[in-house]
Amino acid sequence: MAELPNISHDITPPTRWNRDFEKIADDLKPELQRCVRTPLRIIKFEPDEKQYFGVRPSSTSHAIGQLPTLVWGKGDTFTLDFGIHMVGYVSFQLESRGNHMDAPCRLRLTFGESPLDVTLGMDNVKSWLSTSWLPDEIINIDMCPETVVLPRRYAFRFLRIDIIDTSAMFKVAFSNVKCEHVSAISQDQQLDIPQFKTPLLQDIDHVSISTLRDCMQTVFEDGPRRDRRLWLGDLRLQALSNYATFRDFSLVKRNIYQFAAVVREDGSIPACVFEKPIFTPSVDYIVDYDALFSAVVHDYVVATGDFATGHTLWPTILGCVKRALSHVNPETNVFEEDRARGWKFLDWELKLDHNAGSHGVLVYCLKSINALATLLGKDPPFEEKVAQLAEGAKHFLSPAGVFISGSKSQISYASASWLVLAEVFPRDVARDALLKTLEHPEVIKPLTPYLWHHVCDALATVGCFEKCIEIMTDYWGGMVKAGADTFWEAYNPDDSHASPYGDVRTNSFCHAWSCTPTYLLRTKLKDFAVVEGSSKTTTVSALDEAWIKKQTAEG
């Protein structure tokens, strides 16, 4: 997730701050795990039309071991490849060469998640997003030798260094370049790695895990490069992937309690919260995210057996669907987008009609609550409501057997996916309608990996494993083939410069809501995608080393 401009924020009722919940969350704050990574290659990017980004990294004539012996002056530039996406803190030793250093040294450092970051450079970026997010720094070093320690955290694989100026009297040399990588997940963390039926699926699983790991900091961040916030909808997907891999339950619990600590008086939960400088809810409220809090807690209790949390948060869960419920027409039992105020999301597609999809989300959430109630030994509170909404859902199925939404009978992946995930139609009806919808010539397709996930999840839910894998292979596999170490915030197979923000250099290339293939592959798709009995336990460290080796051998 990340925020678009001109969202009309609700006139916010006061937050009913729960300091006890905040304390629970505080106590669960993880100590970040650290490991030091060093650059593995001095590379250059050469034009290559066959590559998605139009460039191909290749080694230069200098081995990385020669770096301390190389001297650089005004106008020189070089790029270091660390071989893996990292989130961390960079330092290096800078020394002067030649006569005495008689002027400062001015450097520009550009931290590249994608090859475009370090080949396009960061000048003249036109974006309505804050250009303060651009991953470059201009620094001045007055005196060498100096250990340059950059205080900010960066997310990157490539580090381009431009020597803006030294002087006629001296040049500079770099040594001991390193990045202290940080994550809530340790390099020693063990996890199961199944053998997938194709190498591409294996890579998709791996890149999902790397994405998840790099987003797991003191909260589940949406993107470690940009935004860096805990969003509720993204948390749900991260948590599901986490249960299938790292199984770090305490970070999920912490983040659940953070949301529960800042519920509004009307029961609504903010779409995102800020951790710093002090813990604060944002002014963003999204009706579908709000309701999905119930699913997050249900998933968590199922994964962990932590019934106590389910009990503690029960009133919060009942509150979080109130806003979505207020959109339901009591006579037709149909969700009506314009019936109440509030931002309905589902996807960034601005043309999207949200009626059908939101109806599906609401049913999905009410069912989560009923299921959680059963787990907790309570009466399921929304059985009747679910039955009513299941009846209402028929409104969204056209006589032609496709899912439609709104006065213009809009056909979209969003509507279809969520109505299928709500499981309100017989499975064969749902499957047929889903497939018909996806193939409809006028269908509105997803813009974001967030919705692509729900499309895949819907397909897997109705047993369309082949179609699901096909989309996963095209979409997430396309990113892998384009060189992704982590999955991106946005991916347009036809345009590597596409951006929801006006300039691709403001995109995030490690983004939480893209990390879900590992979840689907290891759960709903398991029988279809995994070689039976093939799972082996390994460490994050071993996984990383193998990936780095492969990356740097290919160049």
Next chain:
Amino acid sequence: MAELPNISHDITPPTRWNRDFEKIADDLKPELQRCVRTPLRIIKFEPDEKQYFGVRPSSTSHAIGQLPTLVWGKGDTFTLDFGIHMVGYVSFQLESRGNHMDAPCRLRLTFGESPLDVTLGMDNVKSWLSTSWLPDEIINIDMCPETVVLPRRYAFRFLRIDIIDTSAMFKVAFSNVKCEHVSAISQDQQLDIPQFKTPLLQDIDHVSISTLRDCMQTVFEDGPRRDRRLWLGDLRLQALSNYATFRDFSLVKRNIYQFAAVVREDGSIPACVFEKPIFTPSVDYIVDYDALFSAVVHDYVVATGDFATGHTLWPTILGCVKRALSHVNPETNVFEEDRARGWKFLDWELKLDHNAGSHGVLVYCLKSINALATLLGKDPPFEEKVAQLAEGAKHFLSPAGVFISGSKSQISYASASWLVLAEVFPRDVARDALLKTLEHPEVIKPLTPYLWHHVCDALATVGCFEKCIEIMTDYWGGMVKAGADTFWEAYNPDDSHASPYGDVRTNSFCHAWSCTPTYLLRTKLKDFAVVEGSSKTTTVSALDEAWIKKQTAEG
């Protein structure tokens, strides 16, 4: 001083490192005195053709006290006026306003010594000098509130802040902006302030003192903004101004011993030394600077009565004139520029013929040595040589009574000034020749304040006080009228954008070799310029306050 490009450095004989002298220098390292200054006005510069720089600072509608209440977003800019030139360390408090800070804040800070620095901005500077010296920083602040502490030292009066970006959700506010000003000279330092006969002379004296003070750090720097090195020729002028004002003898002694610590095996003294990262001689050797070391020590012993230092450095002093002496034709007793290798300076004017001027410098230095010998109870070693060179000097006086130099009989201020300062002609002859030379239609004029000083000194030496004051009023007074708080490295009355480096933004506006008017006004010009018996003792602090009040009242 500052270094020009493409100077052919001597093939340097090894340095005969004297660690005892280095230790003496180390022990004299001053603890820097600190005082905190805050901005006094939020200003804007408006076009004004009557002003030297073409702009006039004026207060904005906001009083400085309102600064913490003002909020700034993308593209905003404002300029703070501290009312006085400072050398120091800047910090400020940055806070976000509006919704939660959801992106970093990127700022550009430009530290202006002159109005051009903060009105032209620092983009597209074309200079053969290192552009790393440009006084701007681009910084990113991830989270507010933050106390932003800039680690580097700046020399400036104006601070322009450009808000490159915040986000649509927040803006920023600045408070507690301050500069911790540093100098070897304390605000509590007392000094005598005579009443001068005109307000402009009073200001010239004041600006000289401010220039000197801001250059006095752990060494006598040539310019606190740029170069920041201890140059031998500049030290001589700073020391003379210092004896007439602050009388900080230990800093002079420290710097003298620094030069004496790194004499080459041929006796030559480097033109400059570097203090950091470790004490080192530069590769620059200037024949005239080398010889002038003798005058620096002689002046020091006269000012302090520290005969021990004179004795200790006696061999060094005898060595420092060797290279200059090696240029003298033993048959004619005339200094011949091309007779030996080595950079002869006198001024940056590239057309300058150095024969006559260097001859003058050499005699001046040999006389200093003779005088020092007498003070120390030694036999003056160069009496015969001075007599021979005095005879040789006649070679440079044309039948028409002007000073000439070289095969093309070049007429220059440089030749005339140094031959007069050598005092090798009867005073009336010297005076007439000097005045004729200065008024000659083809005369080569000075480019630098360094040579302008020697012109003034020569005029004062032969009693031409009125002409001396006229030049001082025109030249240094011109800078004062243009708004100088400190005297500049270079001043062209006809072109405020002139620069020896290709762009005025690389010029230094507080430069040691421009600080000498206070020395001449208080010594050789005293009877002419000062109201008799008018001197009063005051503190640096009181002087600064009066100056600031005047500066900020005028706007």
